[in-house]
Amino acid sequence: MRVVAKFGGTSLGTGERVERAADSIASVVADGHQIAVVASAMGSTTDELLDDITFEADNADRAEIVSMGERTSVRMLKAALAARDVDATFVEPGGDLWPVITDSHGEVDPETTRERAAALADAMDDTVPVVTGFLAETPAGNVTTLGRGGSDTTAVMLGNYMDADEVVIVTDVEGVMTGDPGVVEGARNVARITVDELRNLSFRGAEVIAPSALSYKDEALDVRVLHYQHGDLTTGGTNIEGTFQNIVDMEEDPLACITVAGRAIRNRPGILSDLSEALFEQGINVDAVASGMDSLTFYVDADDAETAETTLHEEVVDDESLSSVTNESDFAVVRVMGGELPNRPGVINEIVGPISEAGVTIHDLVTSATSVAVFVDWTEREEVLSTVQEQVSIVHEGVDRA
Template sequence: MRVVAKFGGTSLGSGDRINRAADSVANAVREGHEIAVVASAMGNTTDELLEDITFEADEADRAEIVSMGERTSVRMLKAALAARGIDALFLEPGHPQWPVITDERGEVDVEETTRRAKALAAELDHVVPVITGFLAETHDGTVTTLGRGGSDTTAVMLGRYMDADEVVIVTDVEGVMTGDPHVVEGARNVGQISVDELRNLSFRGAEVVAPSALSYKDDELDVRVVHYQHGDLLSGGTQITGEFKHLVDLREEPLACLTVAGRAIRNQAGVFHRLSQSLAESGINVDAVASGMDSVTFYVDVDEAERAENILHREVIDDEMLSSVTVEDDIAVVRVTGGELPNQPGIIAEIVAPMAEAGINIHDLITSATSVAIFVAWGDREQTLEILQQLY
C-alpha cells in the first residue's frame, strides 16, 4: 500500500515524539508499504517565528524565515529513520526533487507538481522521502507558503498526485470527536465522517484537517486522522469519505416564505425553538431559515404554506412579543455548494453583480460554511440557474 503520512507539530513536539513517529514509519516500511512523509514544524515553531518578525519584511523573506521550522523537522525525522536502518531523504524547497511548485501568483502549478510528484512516487520502493509541509517554491526558486494548515494541504495534494492509497494525518486528537473532550463529557471518536460534514466543522472552528486540504481529496483517495500516541499509521482514527464538488442545484418545487415579526426576537430565548417545534410537530419540513433582529423567516414547501401559516399564527396569538405572520408564495432557491465559497473575499459580490445586471431581485441570500443559497421569484429561477452555472 502507498501511504502519505503527515505529522503535525504536536506529533513532532519533542524527541520522544519524533522517535514515536519514526517507529511508526519504520514499522510500516518493514511491512512492505511505500511511505512518503510530510512534516510540520515542531511544536509551535511557525507561530513563534512569525511573532518574532517585528520588523518590516517582504513576503519572500517572511517565507524563508518561517520555513526554518519545517526544515528542522525533516532533518530530525530523516535522522531518526536512518538510525532505524531506513533509507530516507529529506526534501525542502531548492532540492532537485522538490515536488510542490507554484506560479507567480502563488497558485499551485498542478501540471508541474503532478509531474514531480509522480517522479517521486516512482522511487518509493527504494527510499522514504521526508518532505517539508506548508512550503512551496516558484519556477524561479523563490520560497512560498501554502497558508494556514498548509502541511495538511501538502499531504493530501501529494497523496492525490502520487496516486497514494491513503493519506494519514497524525495529530494530537483521536480523529474526529463527537465534541471537544476538554469541554464536554463522554466525547467519543467518530469512526467515519464525510468531506462535506468535516468541511462544515472545519470552517466553524474544528481543528482537525485544514479545509484547503480537503479540496484535493477525491473518491479514489482515502484520508484518515489518527492520534500520534498510538504509533500506528495503518489503523484506527477517523476515516474521511467522499469528494467535495462544486454543484449548482435548483430546487424543483417552489417554496413559500413565512415571516414571523416581533420585538427583538433575536434577544428572546426560546422563541425560535417554539416556532420551529410547532412546525416540526405538525410534520412540516423547513427547507431554510433566515433571521433578523425583529423577524424569523421559514421557507417551506408551497403546498404546506396555508397549514404552516395557521400553525405560526397560533404561536403569534399566544406570545405577546410576536406581532404577525406573513406569507409569500412561489419562491425559488438555487444553491451553490463546494470549495470554500463563503470564505472567499468578494464571493457575494460575484454572485449578486450579474444578477443585478439581469434585473433579478434577490429575495434572500443565506450562507453556510460550504454553500450559498439564493432565493428569487419562481419566474426568475431559470435565468438565475443559468447565471450561476456560468459562474461555477
C-alpha cells in the same frame, strides 16, 4: 500500499514524540509498504518564529525564516529513521526532489507539481522521502508558503499527485469527535465523516484538517485522521469520505416565505426551537431559515403555507415577545453547493452579481460554508438557474486553472 503520512507540530513537539513518529514510520516500512512523510514545524515553532520578527521584513525573508521550523523537523525525522536502519531522505525547497512549485501568481502550479510528485514517487522504491510541509518554491527558486494549514494541503496534494492509496493526518486529536472532549462529557470518536461535513465543522472552529487540503481529495484517495499516540499508521482514527462536488440545484416546487416579527427576537432564548417545534408537530418540513434583528423567516412548501401561517400565528398570540406573522408566495430557490466555490473570496458576488444585472430581485440569500442558496420569484426561476449555472461554470474554470 503507498501511504503519505503527515505529522503535525504537536505530534513532533518533543524528542520523544519524534521517536514515536519514527517508530510508526519504520513499522510501515517493515510491513513492505511505501511511505512518504510530510512534517510540520515542531511544536509551535512557526508561531514563535513569526512572533520574533519584530522588524520590517519582506515576504521573501519572512518565508525563509519560518521555513526553518519545517527544515529542522525533516532533519530530525530523517536522523531518527536512520537510527532505525530506515533509508530516508529529507526533501526541502531548493533540492532536486522538491515537488511543490507555484506559478507566477503564487498559486500551486498543478502540472509542474504533479510531474515532480511523480518523480518523487519513483524514488520511494529506495528511500522514505521526508518532505517539509507548508512550503513551496516559486518559479525563480525562492521559498514561499501555502498558508495556515499548509502542511495538510501538502500531504493531501502529494497523496493525490503521487497516486497514493491513503493519506494519514497524524495530529493531537483522536480523529473527529462527536464534540470537544474538553467541553462535552462523553465525546467519542466518529469512525467516518464526509468532506462536506468536515469542511463545515472546520470553518466553524473544529481544528482537524485544513479545509483547503480537502479540495485535493478524490474518490481514489483515502484520507484518515489519527492521534499521534495511536502508533499504528494503518488503522484507527476517522475516515474522511467523498469528494467535493460543485452542483447547481433548483427546488422543483414553489416555496412560501413565512416571516415572524417580534421585539428583539435575537435576545429571546429558545424562540427558534419553539417555532420549529410547532411546525414539526404539524408535519411541515422547513427548507431553510433566515434570521434578522427582529424577525425569523421560514421557507416551506407553498402547499403548506396556510397551515404554517396558522400554526405560527398561534405562537405569536401566545408569546408577548412576538408581534405578527406574514405569508408570501411563491418563491424558487437555486442552490450552489461545492467545496471551493462558496468560500473563494468574492465568489458570492460573482454568482449573484449577474442575477442583479439581469434585473432580477433577490428575495433572500442564505449561505453556509459549502453552499449558497438564492431565493427569487417563482416566475424568474429558469432565468436565474441558467444565469447561475453559467456563472458557476466560469468560476469553476478559474478555480481549476489556479
